[in-house]
Amino acid sequence: MDSTPAADERTSAAIAHWAPRFVSNGIPLHDFTVTTASVHEWSQWCARWVERGRVHEELGDQALTDGHTRSAGEHLRRAALCYHFGAFLFVEHTDEMFAAHAQAVAAYNRALPHLDPPGRRIEIPYQGSHLVGVLRVPDVPAPPPVVVMVAGLDSTKEEMGAYEEHLHQRGLATLAFDGPGQGEAQRHLPMRPDFEVPVGAVVDHLATLPEVAQRVGIYGVSLGGHYVVRATAFEPRIAACASISGSYRVADNWEGRPPMTRAAYRVRAHLASDEATARFVERLDLSGVAGRATAPLYVVAGTADRLTPHTAGIRIADEAAGPTVLDVVEGGNHVVNNMPYRYRPQVADWMNHRLRS
Structure with missing residues (x-):
């Protein structure tokens, strides 16, 4: 028997309706599935996506260290998207929302010179x-x-x-x-x-x-x-x-x-x-x-x-x-x-x- 708690109403609605947007705009389906599965209360939404963003930002850091700048741009842009979607509609928790947005901007700025076109x-x-x-x-x-x-x-x-x-x-x-x-x-x-x-x-x-x-x-x-x-x-x-x-x-x-x-x-x-x-x-x-x-x-x-x-x-x-x-x-x-x-x-x-x- 699955003992995983059910997501609350807001989280359930987000999961039900947002997958096409997230995936079509650059979030891997695996990331959407795994990240949203870890959210049981809406108050957890932003933090879980920030955690996922850090995974991609660390991959970007490693790619830069290794001299793989194109890969770094891809990883960092994906990190920015995760941070952005953490802040998405999180308007009842503005401090957390603004912090996640700032991380999205910073990661995207790091990605910019490595994108095609830059x-x-x-x-x-x-x-x-x-x-x-x-x-x-x-x-x-x-x-x-x-x-x-x-x-x-x-x-x-x-x-x-x-x-x-x-x-x-x-x-x-x-x-x-x-x-x-x-x-x-x-x-x-x-x-x-x-x-x-x-x-x-x-x-x-x-x-x-x-x-x-x-x-x-x-x-x-x-x-x-x-x-x-x-x-x-x-x-x-x-x-x-x-x-x-x-x-x-x-x-x-x-x-x-x-x-x-x-x-x-x-x-x-x-x-x-x-x-x-x-x-x-x-x-x-x-x-x-x-x-x-x-x-x-x-x-x-x-x-x-x-x-x-x-x-x-x-x-x-x-x-x-x-x-x-x-x-x-x-x-x-x-x-x-x-x-x-x-x-x-x-x-x-x-x-x-x-x-x-």
Whole structure:
């Protein structure tokens, strides 16, 4: 008879729903299975993933000692992902969450020079402060177009590598950055609905970088998929936009979202109450905005998405003013992480074509 205690409700929900995201973005299935099996109470979640991250960081250390820099980059990036997923939605334990996030940033920074293509950490001037991004430019004969990568509610630039690799393979550069309420900006800059403002600062900075061409695409997942449509509507320098599982209006299914997700909105927006948070998300609304997006748009939605109904993607595509591709994936979950092969290469092909047209 198995005497292993059953996981609590939050942990059970995480294990049931998050495997496709973790695995498709770089966590080995074995690590997901073993690590989550050791978590019986949600309060243990972050610590267990930090322990797993240390396994990969030690492998990275050994690879560096042995002079195997490519392997070191892979191990250290995987360590960063483990630390990141330890902090993921751990908003009721902010000290532990912030510490795990800092470990993710540190491990990823160590990985950057050993990745292919290598990454460079940059600071983007922003309203008296700065935003942090990672620029990765493939080894190509001429400065390539660049795609700005926008993460979701509780994601960060450290998680975007699995999307970026398809773009790099096609000779495109990427700039993944933490916007207000995300990653390295989460403690001092609250999230904001008018995401065209930070995106404008990013595009301004890109114009100063000689290693990339002044031809800019944007690619967002989850809440980032909402942000990028709005940014494209108001930022004319964006030449192509990919929106993956972006909400049309976040408030439409607010009460149906998991409690941890609603709590993350409260913390990321620097708000004190659930009532204030519910009022805030009313502003995350593309009504009257999507129709202003004239740049080419690629929209992906999954029919089994429990966070963002696929009808939101259909509505965005229907209202967009420019040429639009709508890809509704039958059985696709949130961000279609259960079938990434159904859209990640296709979006990269489309983005490459649009930015070089």
